[in-house]
Amino acid sequence: MVSLARKNLIEDIPRFIVAQAGIMFAVSLVALQTGIFNGFTRSTAQLIDNADADIWVASEKLVQIELTMPIPLTHLIQAQKVEGVERAEALISRSALWVPVEGELAVVRVLGFDPQGQLFTPNNITQGTLQNLKKPYSVMLDQANLKSLHVESIGDVGRVNSLPAELVGLTTGNNSIVSSAFMFTSLENAKAYLTSGRTSEISCQLPSAGKELVCTNSFAGTANLEATTEAPNPPEKLVSSDVISYILIRAKPGEDLQALKEKLETTIPDIHAYTHDEFTEKNRIFWQQRTGIGFILSLGAAVGVMVGTIIVGQILYSSVSDHLKEFGTLKAIGASNGTIYGVIIEQALWMSILGYTPSMLICYGVASWAFTTQGILILITPVSAIAILGVTVTMCVGSAIFAIQKVTRLDPAVVFKA
Numbered sequence: 001m002v003s004l005a006r007k008n009l010i011e012d013i014p015r016f017i018v019a020q021a022g023i024m025f026a027v028s029l030v031a032l033q034t035g036i037f038n039g040f041t042r043s044t045a046q047l048i049d050n051a052d053a054d055i056w057v058a059s060e061k062l063v064q065i066e067l068t069m070p071i072p073l074t075h076l077i078q079a080q081k082v083e084g085v086e087r088a089e090a091l092i093s094r095s096a097l098w099v100p101v102e103g104e105l106a107v108v109r110v111l112g113f114d115p116q117g118q119l120f121t122p123n124n125i126t127q128g129t130l131q132n133l134k135k136p137y138s139v140m141l142d143q144a145n146l147k148s149l150h151v152e153s154i155g156d157v158g159r160v161n162s163l164p165a166e167l168v169g170l171t172t173g174n175n176s177i178v179s180s181a182f183m184f185t186s187l188e189n190a191k192a193y194l195t196s197g198r199t200s201e202i203s204c205q206l207p208s209a210g211k212e213l214v215c216t217n218s219f220a221g222t223a224n225l226e227a228t229t230e231a232p233n234p235p236e237k238l239v240s241s242d243v244i245s246y247i248l249i250r251a252k253p254g255e256d257l258q259a260l261k262e263k264l265e266t267t268i269p270d271i272h273a274y275t276h277d278e279f280t281e282k283n284r285i286f287w288q289q290r291t292g293i294g295f296i297l298s299l300g301a302a303v304g305v306m307v308g309t310i311i312v313g314q315i316l317y318s319s320v321s322d323h324l325k326e327f328g329t330l331k332a333i334g335a336s337n338g339t340i341y342g343v344i345i346e347q348a349l350w351m352s353i354l355g356y357t358p359s360m361l362i363c364y365g366v367a368s369w370a371f372t373t374q375g376i377l378i379l380i381t382p383v384s385a386i387a388i389l390g391v392t393v394t395m396c397v398g399s400a401i402f403a404i405q406k407v408t409r410l411d412p413a414v415v416f417k418a
Helices: 002-010 013-044 046-050 074-080 130-134 187-195 257-267 276-290 293-322 324-332 337-374 382-408 412-416
Strands: 055-059 085-099 106-113 125-127 138-142 157-160 163-171 181-186 198-205 214-222 246-251 271-275
Touching: 013 046, 013 276, 013 293, 013 337, 013 382, 046 276, 055 257, 055 276, 074 085, 074 246, 074 257, 085 181, 085 187, 106 187, 130 138, 130 163, 130 181, 163 181, 163 187, 181 187, 246 257, 257 271, 271 276, 276 293, 293 337, 293 382, 324 337, 337 382
Parallel strands: 106 181, 138 163
Antiparallel strands: 055 246, 055 271, 085 106, 085 157, 085 246, 125 163, 138 181, 157 163, 198 214
8 A cells, every 4th residue: 555655645746745835834834933933932042051050139110121121230249248149240231323434324132241250241253252351452353243333354443422432342142133233342342332422411400498408310312423633531440330231140159049049139129040941941931922923933933834734634535536436445345444544644645745845945945044143043942843844744734634634535436437
Protein backbone atom coordinates (compact mmCIF):
# COMPACT_ATOMS: atom_id res chain seq x y z
CA MET A 1 0.00 0.00 0.00
CA VAL A 2 3.01 2.27 0.37
CA SER A 3 3.56 2.32 -3.39
CA LEU A 4 -0.13 3.12 -3.96
CA ALA A 5 0.00 6.10 -1.62
CA ARG A 6 3.09 7.47 -3.35
CA LYS A 7 1.63 6.77 -6.79
CA ASN A 8 -1.55 8.68 -5.97
CA LEU A 9 0.53 11.53 -4.56
CA ILE A 10 2.75 12.18 -7.58
CA GLU A 11 0.48 10.95 -10.35
CA ASP A 12 -0.63 14.49 -11.13
CA ILE A 13 2.52 16.61 -10.76
CA PRO A 14 0.87 20.05 -11.22
CA ARG A 15 -1.69 19.27 -8.53
CA PHE A 16 1.05 17.91 -6.27
CA ILE A 17 3.07 21.11 -6.70
CA VAL A 18 0.04 23.24 -5.88
CA ALA A 19 -0.61 21.19 -2.75
CA GLN A 20 3.00 21.47 -1.58
CA ALA A 21 3.02 25.21 -2.28
CA GLY A 22 -0.06 25.59 -0.09
CA ILE A 23 1.51 23.62 2.74
CA MET A 24 4.77 25.55 2.41
CA PHE A 25 2.87 28.83 2.58
CA ALA A 26 0.98 27.73 5.69
CA VAL A 27 4.08 26.36 7.43
CA SER A 28 6.15 29.44 6.56
CA LEU A 29 3.44 31.75 7.83
CA VAL A 30 3.13 29.85 11.10
CA ALA A 31 6.91 29.56 11.54
CA LEU A 32 7.65 33.21 10.77
CA GLN A 33 4.77 34.52 12.88
CA THR A 34 5.85 32.31 15.76
CA GLY A 35 9.47 33.32 15.25
CA ILE A 36 8.60 37.00 15.18
CA PHE A 37 6.55 36.55 18.34
CA ASN A 38 9.41 34.70 20.10
CA GLY A 39 11.94 37.25 18.85
CA PHE A 40 9.68 40.08 19.91
CA THR A 41 9.33 38.57 23.38
CA ARG A 42 13.09 38.11 23.62
CA SER A 43 13.78 41.66 22.44
CA THR A 44 11.55 43.12 25.15
CA ALA A 45 14.03 41.65 27.63
CA GLN A 46 17.16 42.59 25.66
CA LEU A 47 18.48 44.97 28.30
CA ILE A 48 17.60 42.60 31.12
CA ASP A 49 19.57 39.81 29.44
CA ASN A 50 22.54 42.17 28.95
CA ALA A 51 22.79 42.58 32.70
CA ASP A 52 24.41 40.13 35.07
CA ALA A 53 22.16 41.24 37.92
CA ASP A 54 20.20 39.07 40.34
CA ILE A 55 17.79 41.88 41.22
CA TRP A 56 16.60 45.05 39.47
CA VAL A 57 15.54 47.96 41.67
CA ALA A 58 13.16 50.43 40.01
CA SER A 59 10.57 53.05 40.83
CA GLU A 60 7.36 51.66 42.30
CA LYS A 61 5.55 53.31 39.36
CA LEU A 62 7.35 51.19 36.77
CA VAL A 63 5.10 49.87 33.99
CA GLN A 64 7.74 48.28 31.76
CA ILE A 65 11.47 48.73 31.28
CA GLU A 66 11.10 51.86 29.12
CA LEU A 67 8.16 53.34 31.00
CA THR A 68 9.18 54.24 34.51
CA MET A 69 10.01 57.14 36.79
CA PRO A 70 13.60 58.02 37.72
CA ILE A 71 14.99 57.29 41.17
CA PRO A 72 17.57 59.37 43.06
CA LEU A 73 21.22 58.31 43.07
CA THR A 74 21.07 58.25 46.88
CA HIS A 75 19.07 55.04 46.56
CA LEU A 76 22.20 53.40 45.15
CA ILE A 77 24.14 54.29 48.30
CA GLN A 78 21.34 52.86 50.44
CA ALA A 79 21.23 49.65 48.38
CA GLN A 80 24.96 49.11 48.80
CA LYS A 81 24.50 49.07 52.58
CA VAL A 82 21.73 46.46 52.64
CA GLU A 83 22.84 43.18 54.16
CA GLY A 84 23.12 40.48 51.50
CA VAL A 85 24.08 42.84 48.67
CA GLU A 86 27.49 42.03 47.21
CA ARG A 87 27.50 44.72 44.52
CA ALA A 88 25.19 47.49 43.31
CA GLU A 89 25.54 49.57 40.13
CA ALA A 90 23.53 52.33 38.51
CA LEU A 91 21.94 52.20 35.07
CA ILE A 92 20.49 55.16 33.18
CA SER A 93 17.95 54.46 30.45
CA ARG A 94 16.25 57.40 28.75
CA SER A 95 15.48 58.67 25.27
CA ALA A 96 17.32 61.49 23.48
CA LEU A 97 17.59 63.02 20.02
CA TRP A 98 20.32 61.86 17.66
CA VAL A 99 21.42 64.62 15.28
CA PRO A 100 23.61 63.29 12.43
CA VAL A 101 25.97 65.45 10.40
CA GLU A 102 23.78 64.73 7.38
CA GLY A 103 20.35 63.16 7.42
CA GLU A 104 17.22 63.17 9.49
CA LEU A 105 16.87 63.30 13.25
CA ALA A 106 16.38 60.05 15.09
CA VAL A 107 15.53 58.94 18.61
CA VAL A 108 18.05 56.84 20.52
CA ARG A 109 17.84 55.05 23.82
CA VAL A 110 20.72 56.37 25.94
CA LEU A 111 22.05 53.59 28.16
CA GLY A 112 24.50 54.90 30.70
CA PHE A 113 26.48 52.42 32.78
CA ASP A 114 29.85 52.03 34.45
CA PRO A 115 32.36 50.74 31.84
CA GLN A 116 34.44 49.34 34.71
CA GLY A 117 31.44 47.73 36.34
CA GLN A 118 30.46 44.08 36.33
CA LEU A 119 26.67 44.04 36.17
CA PHE A 120 25.92 45.54 32.76
CA THR A 121 27.79 44.98 29.50
CA PRO A 122 26.61 45.25 25.89
CA ASN A 123 26.53 41.87 24.18
CA ASN A 124 28.80 40.97 21.27
CA ILE A 125 31.20 43.92 21.06
CA THR A 126 32.76 43.54 17.60
CA GLN A 127 34.87 46.71 17.46
CA GLY A 128 36.29 48.84 20.24
CA THR A 129 36.36 48.11 23.98
CA LEU A 130 34.45 49.23 27.03
CA GLN A 131 37.47 51.27 28.09
CA ASN A 132 36.89 53.51 25.07
CA LEU A 133 33.65 54.69 26.68
CA LYS A 134 35.65 56.43 29.43
CA LYS A 135 36.54 59.02 26.82
CA PRO A 136 34.31 62.13 27.05
CA TYR A 137 31.34 62.09 24.67
CA SER A 138 32.00 58.62 23.28
CA VAL A 139 29.32 56.07 22.42
CA MET A 140 28.76 52.55 21.11
CA LEU A 141 26.05 51.58 18.64
CA ASP A 142 24.76 48.36 17.16
CA GLN A 143 25.77 47.71 13.56
CA ALA A 144 22.12 47.22 12.56
CA ASN A 145 21.40 50.86 13.47
CA LEU A 146 24.26 52.57 11.63
CA LYS A 147 22.26 53.22 8.46
CA SER A 148 19.25 54.69 10.25
CA LEU A 149 21.53 56.96 12.32
CA HIS A 150 23.56 58.03 9.26
CA VAL A 151 26.95 56.91 10.52
CA GLU A 152 29.28 54.44 8.87
CA SER A 153 32.26 53.44 10.97
CA ILE A 154 34.39 53.99 14.06
CA GLY A 155 35.43 57.62 14.43
CA ASP A 156 32.26 59.12 12.93
CA VAL A 157 30.70 61.87 15.00
CA GLY A 158 27.06 62.78 15.46
CA ARG A 159 25.31 64.72 18.18
CA VAL A 160 23.03 63.73 21.01
CA ASN A 161 20.86 66.71 21.85
CA SER A 162 23.45 69.51 21.66
CA LEU A 163 26.63 67.58 22.50
CA PRO A 164 29.00 65.63 20.19
CA ALA A 165 28.90 61.84 20.17
CA GLU A 166 31.93 60.01 18.78
CA LEU A 167 31.40 56.41 17.73
CA VAL A 168 34.11 54.35 19.45
CA GLY A 169 32.64 50.86 19.35
CA LEU A 170 30.20 48.56 17.56
CA THR A 171 28.08 45.65 18.73
CA THR A 172 25.79 43.07 17.14
CA GLY A 173 22.56 41.62 18.44
CA ASN A 174 21.71 44.63 20.59
CA ASN A 175 18.66 45.76 18.68
CA SER A 176 15.11 45.68 19.99
CA ILE A 177 11.96 45.54 17.87
CA VAL A 178 10.08 47.59 20.46
CA SER A 179 12.70 50.22 21.25
CA SER A 180 14.67 53.01 19.66
CA ALA A 181 18.29 52.32 18.71
CA PHE A 182 20.40 51.54 21.78
CA MET A 183 23.29 53.93 22.41
CA PHE A 184 25.73 52.70 25.04
CA THR A 185 27.84 55.19 26.95
CA SER A 186 29.24 55.92 30.41
CA LEU A 187 27.15 57.27 33.28
CA GLU A 188 28.92 60.64 33.08
CA ASN A 189 28.36 60.95 29.34
CA ALA A 190 24.73 59.88 29.72
CA LYS A 191 24.16 62.57 32.34
CA ALA A 192 25.68 65.21 30.06
CA TYR A 193 23.66 64.14 27.02
CA LEU A 194 20.35 63.99 28.86
CA THR A 195 20.75 67.38 30.47
CA SER A 196 22.19 69.16 27.42
CA GLY A 197 20.07 71.65 25.52
CA ARG A 198 17.31 71.51 28.08
CA THR A 199 16.03 74.14 30.43
CA SER A 200 13.58 74.24 33.29
CA GLU A 201 11.78 77.14 34.87
CA ILE A 202 10.77 77.35 38.51
CA SER A 203 7.95 79.73 39.34
CA CYS A 204 6.35 80.45 42.69
CA GLN A 205 3.09 82.10 43.59
CA LEU A 206 2.67 84.21 46.69
CA PRO A 207 0.35 82.41 49.10
CA SER A 208 -2.92 83.81 50.29
CA ALA A 209 -3.59 84.02 53.99
CA GLY A 210 -3.23 80.67 55.76
CA LYS A 211 -1.78 78.84 52.74
CA GLU A 212 1.70 77.60 51.91
CA LEU A 213 4.02 78.92 49.22
CA VAL A 214 3.33 77.04 45.95
CA CYS A 215 6.19 76.44 43.49
CA THR A 216 6.10 74.61 40.18
CA ASN A 217 8.92 73.28 38.05
CA SER A 218 8.02 73.46 34.36
CA PHE A 219 10.17 71.56 31.88
CA ALA A 220 10.77 73.74 28.84
CA GLY A 221 12.02 70.90 26.63
CA THR A 222 14.80 71.22 24.11
CA ALA A 223 16.18 74.71 24.25
CA ASN A 224 18.88 74.57 21.59
CA LEU A 225 20.13 71.70 19.50
CA GLU A 226 22.49 73.72 17.32
CA ALA A 227 26.12 72.61 17.31
CA THR A 228 28.56 74.97 18.97
CA THR A 229 32.07 75.73 17.76
CA GLU A 230 33.45 75.71 21.30
CA ALA A 231 34.63 72.42 22.77
CA PRO A 232 32.21 71.32 25.48
CA ASN A 233 33.34 70.98 29.04
CA PRO A 234 34.20 67.44 30.17
CA PRO A 235 31.21 65.53 31.57
CA GLU A 236 30.71 65.85 35.31
CA LYS A 237 30.55 62.89 37.63
CA LEU A 238 27.20 61.99 39.11
CA VAL A 239 26.34 63.58 42.44
CA SER A 240 23.72 62.72 45.02
CA SER A 241 21.20 65.13 43.50
CA ASP A 242 21.24 63.29 40.15
CA VAL A 243 18.70 60.67 39.11
CA ILE A 244 19.12 57.25 37.54
CA SER A 245 16.73 54.68 36.10
CA TYR A 246 17.68 51.42 37.77
CA ILE A 247 19.91 49.89 40.39
CA LEU A 248 21.40 46.53 39.48
CA ILE A 249 22.04 44.23 42.41
CA ARG A 250 24.26 41.18 42.72
CA ALA A 251 23.45 39.13 45.79
CA LYS A 252 26.05 37.45 47.95
CA PRO A 253 26.49 33.72 47.25
CA GLY A 254 23.73 31.67 48.86
CA GLU A 255 21.53 34.69 49.58
CA ASP A 256 17.78 34.14 49.29
CA LEU A 257 16.64 36.55 46.55
CA GLN A 258 13.08 36.89 47.80
CA ALA A 259 14.31 37.78 51.27
CA LEU A 260 16.81 40.25 49.81
CA LYS A 261 14.04 41.86 47.76
CA GLU A 262 12.04 42.44 50.94
CA LYS A 263 15.06 44.00 52.66
CA LEU A 264 15.60 46.38 49.74
CA GLU A 265 11.94 47.41 49.57
CA THR A 266 11.89 47.96 53.35
CA THR A 267 15.12 49.99 53.39
CA ILE A 268 14.65 52.11 50.26
CA PRO A 269 11.47 54.18 49.91
CA ASP A 270 9.22 54.27 46.83
CA ILE A 271 10.88 51.41 44.96
CA HIS A 272 10.06 47.90 43.88
CA ALA A 273 12.59 45.10 43.43
CA TYR A 274 12.40 42.35 40.80
CA THR A 275 14.41 39.24 40.20
CA HIS A 276 15.69 38.67 36.65
CA ASP A 277 12.84 36.28 35.83
CA GLU A 278 10.18 38.49 37.41
CA PHE A 279 11.35 41.56 35.50
CA THR A 280 11.45 39.64 32.22
CA GLU A 281 7.94 38.29 32.82
CA LYS A 282 6.58 41.74 33.70
CA ASN A 283 7.84 43.16 30.41
CA ARG A 284 6.58 40.16 28.43
CA ILE A 285 3.09 40.44 29.90
CA PHE A 286 2.95 44.16 29.15
CA TRP A 287 3.75 43.76 25.46
CA GLN A 288 1.68 40.64 24.92
CA GLN A 289 -1.45 41.61 26.82
CA ARG A 290 -1.61 45.37 27.03
CA THR A 291 -0.57 46.11 23.45
CA GLY A 292 -2.42 43.33 21.57
CA ILE A 293 0.72 42.37 19.64
CA GLY A 294 0.52 38.80 20.88
CA PHE A 295 -3.05 38.52 19.59
CA ILE A 296 -2.14 39.90 16.16
CA LEU A 297 0.79 37.52 15.68
CA SER A 298 -1.25 34.56 16.93
CA LEU A 299 -4.03 35.49 14.53
CA GLY A 300 -1.58 35.46 11.62
CA ALA A 301 -0.38 31.98 12.59
CA ALA A 302 -3.98 30.75 12.88
CA VAL A 303 -4.77 32.11 9.40
CA GLY A 304 -1.79 30.19 8.03
CA VAL A 305 -3.05 26.94 9.54
CA MET A 306 -6.56 27.55 8.16
CA VAL A 307 -5.25 28.27 4.66
CA GLY A 308 -3.04 25.19 4.65
CA THR A 309 -5.83 22.95 5.96
CA ILE A 310 -8.24 24.13 3.29
CA ILE A 311 -5.72 23.68 0.46
CA VAL A 312 -4.59 20.24 1.60
CA GLY A 313 -8.19 19.16 2.20
CA GLN A 314 -9.17 20.17 -1.30
CA ILE A 315 -6.23 18.37 -2.88
CA LEU A 316 -6.79 15.14 -0.95
CA TYR A 317 -10.53 15.20 -1.56
CA SER A 318 -9.93 15.70 -5.28
CA SER A 319 -7.34 12.90 -5.31
CA VAL A 320 -9.74 10.48 -3.62
CA SER A 321 -12.53 11.45 -6.03
CA ASP A 322 -10.27 10.74 -9.01
CA HIS A 323 -9.38 7.31 -7.65
CA LEU A 324 -12.76 6.11 -6.47
CA LYS A 325 -12.68 3.12 -8.83
CA GLU A 326 -9.27 2.07 -7.49
CA PHE A 327 -10.53 2.29 -3.91
CA GLY A 328 -13.71 0.48 -4.94
CA THR A 329 -11.60 -2.32 -6.41
CA LEU A 330 -9.65 -2.62 -3.16
CA LYS A 331 -12.88 -2.89 -1.17
CA ALA A 332 -14.31 -5.40 -3.68
CA ILE A 333 -11.29 -7.74 -3.24
CA GLY A 334 -11.59 -7.57 0.53
CA ALA A 335 -9.43 -4.65 1.62
CA SER A 336 -10.64 -3.26 4.93
CA ASN A 337 -11.60 0.36 5.50
CA GLY A 338 -8.57 0.67 7.76
CA THR A 339 -6.25 -0.30 4.93
CA ILE A 340 -7.76 2.27 2.59
CA TYR A 341 -7.72 4.93 5.27
CA GLY A 342 -4.04 4.17 5.77
CA VAL A 343 -3.35 4.97 2.12
CA ILE A 344 -5.06 8.36 2.42
CA ILE A 345 -3.43 9.23 5.74
CA GLU A 346 -0.04 8.19 4.38
CA GLN A 347 -0.54 10.59 1.49
CA ALA A 348 -1.26 13.31 4.03
CA LEU A 349 1.88 12.46 6.02
CA TRP A 350 4.05 12.55 2.92
CA MET A 351 2.55 15.93 1.99
CA SER A 352 3.24 17.29 5.48
CA ILE A 353 6.90 16.18 5.50
CA LEU A 354 7.60 17.29 1.92
CA GLY A 355 5.98 20.67 2.60
CA TYR A 356 7.53 21.19 6.05
CA THR A 357 11.18 20.57 5.21
CA PRO A 358 11.75 23.19 2.46
CA SER A 359 9.55 25.78 4.17
CA MET A 360 11.57 25.56 7.41
CA LEU A 361 14.82 25.92 5.44
CA ILE A 362 13.36 29.05 3.83
CA CYS A 363 12.28 30.41 7.23
CA TYR A 364 15.74 29.88 8.73
CA GLY A 365 17.21 31.70 5.75
CA VAL A 366 14.79 34.61 6.18
CA ALA A 367 15.54 34.75 9.92
CA SER A 368 19.30 34.83 9.27
CA TRP A 369 18.90 37.56 6.64
CA ALA A 370 16.66 39.67 8.89
CA PHE A 371 19.10 39.47 11.81
CA THR A 372 22.18 40.19 9.68
CA THR A 373 20.80 43.08 7.67
CA GLN A 374 18.10 44.56 9.90
CA GLY A 375 19.08 43.43 13.37
CA ILE A 376 15.59 41.94 13.80
CA LEU A 377 15.45 38.69 15.71
CA ILE A 378 13.12 36.03 14.27
CA LEU A 379 13.61 33.31 16.84
CA ILE A 380 12.84 29.78 15.62
CA THR A 381 13.94 27.47 18.42
CA PRO A 382 14.21 23.66 18.21
CA VAL A 383 11.15 23.44 20.46
CA SER A 384 9.09 25.73 18.24
CA ALA A 385 10.30 23.88 15.11
CA ILE A 386 9.11 20.56 16.56
CA ALA A 387 5.81 22.17 17.57
CA ILE A 388 5.35 23.52 14.03
CA LEU A 389 6.02 20.03 12.65
CA GLY A 390 3.28 18.74 14.91
CA VAL A 391 0.92 21.46 13.69
CA THR A 392 1.78 20.61 10.07
CA VAL A 393 1.12 16.89 10.53
CA THR A 394 -2.12 17.60 12.39
CA MET A 395 -3.19 20.00 9.66
CA CYS A 396 -2.58 17.48 6.88
CA VAL A 397 -4.03 14.46 8.69
CA GLY A 398 -7.03 16.54 9.74
CA SER A 399 -7.56 17.44 6.11
CA ALA A 400 -7.42 13.74 5.19
CA ILE A 401 -10.43 13.10 7.41
CA PHE A 402 -12.64 14.97 4.96
CA ALA A 403 -11.40 12.81 2.11
CA ILE A 404 -11.91 9.64 4.15
CA GLN A 405 -15.60 10.44 4.52
CA LYS A 406 -16.06 9.96 0.79
CA VAL A 407 -14.45 6.52 0.88
CA THR A 408 -16.55 5.51 3.90
CA ARG A 409 -19.72 5.87 1.84
CA LEU A 410 -18.19 4.16 -1.21
CA ASP A 411 -20.10 1.16 -2.64
CA PRO A 412 -17.68 -1.46 -4.06
CA ALA A 413 -20.14 -2.01 -6.90
CA VAL A 414 -18.97 1.29 -8.39
CA VAL A 415 -16.08 -0.60 -9.97
CA PHE A 416 -18.51 -2.63 -12.11
CA LYS A 417 -20.33 0.37 -13.50
CA ALA A 418 -19.61 1.34 -17.08
